[in-house]
Amino acid sequence: MRILIADDDRMSTMMLSRSLERWGFDVVVAHDGAAAWEQIVGDTPPELAIVDWMMPGIDGIELCRRLRAASLPTPVYVILLTARTSRQDLVAGLEAGADDYLTKPFDPDELRARIHVGQRTLALIANVKRLSGLLPICSYCKRIRSDHDYWEQVESYISEHTDARFSHGICPTCFDKVVNEFDPPPTAGATVIP
Secondary structure, three states, rough: OEEEOOOOOOHHHHHHHHHHHHOOOOEEEEOHHHHHHHOOOOOOOOEEEEEOOOOOOOOOOHHHHHHHHOOOOOEEEEEEEEEOOOOOHHHHHHHHHOOOOEEEOOOOHHHHHOOOOOOHHHHHHHOOOOOOOOOOOOOOOOEEEEEOOEOHHHHHHHHHOOOOOOOOOHHHHHHHHHHHOOOOOOOOOOOOOO
């Protein structure tokens, strides 16, 4: 798992990154909010971010807000790690979009446990890909209008928007209809030639 540490305190980031690397994580460090944002929207975004509240440029709260407002291809689990200890700060951090909140100085065992919660949450999210909203479907041919205004088969649309896979068969009603198209039943009074 790739973890981003976003903190302007270089001693803090060094200690935290060593712990994370010792636990087997791939770590990337950003020393301000703008650099952290670039990592998040870059080619190899982190799955989890440990973000300090107070950073130059974009602070941790604003970074959380941007993250939640963005349409990212994969979700990022955010742990806000800060010296702010009041209940109001905790609520503000979670309301801004942090998934978890941990105060400095942190306990390494507690941090590891919270990272494991993040891993489990991301695994659950990866398994839940579903359709939602209104599906524009043709009442005659049953095709669905895609996001790009193209009419496509139902199974193509569903395969693109979910993890569902299709197998194809033929129901008895359609089977009878297809058989009759190729081998129509004899009409009354017709002579059947063997």
